Amino acid sequence: YQRENTLNEQRRKVIPKLVYLHNPWKYLITKFNMWKLKWLWDYSFSEAEFIEGSKQAAIVMTDIIRQQSSDRIGDYTTPVGFQQITRDMLLSRNDARLQLVRFEKEHLRRAIPMKVATRQNYGRKYAFIDMLFVGLRNTKDFESPSELVEINDVLRRMDTELKTPAEVISVPHRIVFAEIFIRFRRDYTAEWRRKQDAKNPTSAQRGAATAPSSQQQHSSSHDKLADQPSNLTLEKVLSRINDPGWSVSFYKILTFDVLNFDPQ
DSSP: OHHHHHHHHHHHTOOOOOOOOOOHHHHHHHHHHHHHIIIIIOTTOOHHHHHHHHHHHHHHHHHHHHTTOHHHHTTTBOHHHHHHHHHHHHHTTTOGGGGGOOOOGGGEEEEEEEEEEEEEETTEEEEEEEEEEEEEEETTOOOOHHHHHHHHHHHHHHHHHHTOOHHHHTSSEEEEEEEEEEEEEEEOHHHHHHHHHHHOHHHHHHHHHHSOOHHHHHHHHHHHHHTOGGGHHHHHHHTTTTOOSEEEEEEEEEEEEEEEEOOO
8 A cells, every 4th residue: 555655646746857958158157156256245155055045935936926915025025026026916817827836845846046146236235146946846746635626627727728639638747837037136235334344443433423323214214104004015125125135036937838748
């Protein structure tokens, strides 16, 4: 019985072999810029840890968009990312195919850094990392009966609209394939200023004496926004401007398809 259970589990998770060919020149440039980010900007930065964290972010953001949970977007995005994602989410709310994009960590077969950049704008310092995620999931690979029913219903509607031939539908496995692009941003301004203050303690003390406290600034801005309930979500997003962690500044599903796969 246990062996049969294992075989059924393997059959549910069958996917085609994925081969991704990266441009070697772009790969080297990206690696070099990762090195620069670590050694010139953030010695504590770990590429491996970032990639693992970015996978989790990709899963969470995809679930939020699929579920149309606009109230949760601000927890993970920059102000620009919030605007772009909510706009795209509204445009895609009637797209049934989005219900098929249900990935967990094991289904993200590739997580590829595409570009690393650092920018200094108006006295602020930012780092950006572009990531491409390639997801593959067998449409049988769902443990919940309700999810299986929902997935099969979406597939039937798609096949009807696209007039998919019967011989295609009858293949043993149907695989959801998606390429997801995410741009991550981190604001290093606060850390950079702390380093500058450590080098020049006199100027730091002078600045602290003349500048209003962050608590006063926050209180003032909070009072203005409190009078406008519609701005509560915006306030949450704006509060992330000085967040030292990574945030999503752009999200897009570049490619989506349902592959028909016969291992034989």
